[in-house]
Amino acid sequence: MQTEWINALLGGVLIGISVSLMLYWNGRVTGISGIINGVLSPLKGDSQWRVLFIAGLVLGGLVMRQMNSDFFENTLQTPMWTVGVAGLLVGFGTIMGSGCTSGHGVCGISRLSPRSLIATVVFMVAGTLAVVLFRKLGILL
Template identity: 55%
Template sequence: MTEFTPVTGLIGGLFIGIASVLMLWGSGRITGISGIFGGVLTPSKGDFGWRAAFIAGLLVGALVWRLASGDPLPVDLQVSWPVMIVAGLLVGFGSRLGSGCTSGHGVCGLARLSPRSMVAVVTFMLSAAITTFVVRHVIGG
């Protein structure tokens, strides 16, 4: 991330917040992506449809952006696919270990003033800062 884009960040954050509020008001559920995705992998009776639709909407949103803008998705992988796969598995493990992901704890949990989410977000942020420091300054990546 090299460019500071406060307007697009604000707009994106507003959309995420609105979607989270609508999910909570409409279904009484928290918009935590790891929990939603986990429910697709291990569905409960009558619970699979909305979860699959939610995940599909995330993927279709990227496709709609691509078709509407004509531009490629603004993604620039700076590591190999094996590294991305290991990183994804570690994120999944961390989400399970932390009983949720950044969207569930950071967006929804903090908005509800959840003490557990406050601890989780501080842990996420400290881990990210330490990892960035180690990768950039100790390992030299």
């Protein structure tokens, strides 16, 4: 029996719950690029929760890896330098797009933000085109 759709559904529900709780308890949107940006250019007294949030993301992944070594299956067959370049491009994209996929796609759309709706459509179209193009050319994938 395939359980991939169940895992995706449960993951989506958990993300939705965590984003809702962050907004309810802290009055803050869970946009990862905004949280990281706040650590890199902190306002007075505003960086502690951001550092703890990022640490929680990293530690949560490490704990899951310890509990089940197959949890993060390594399927990348590309050099790490390309992953680094991709990360930098994503970073520049989040600056240009005023947010990342979690900020726009999860938080912005749920708040009925027109800018977030447009950004999410652009993310999806660009991602789909990239996958189609790379598969057609046989690059990276």
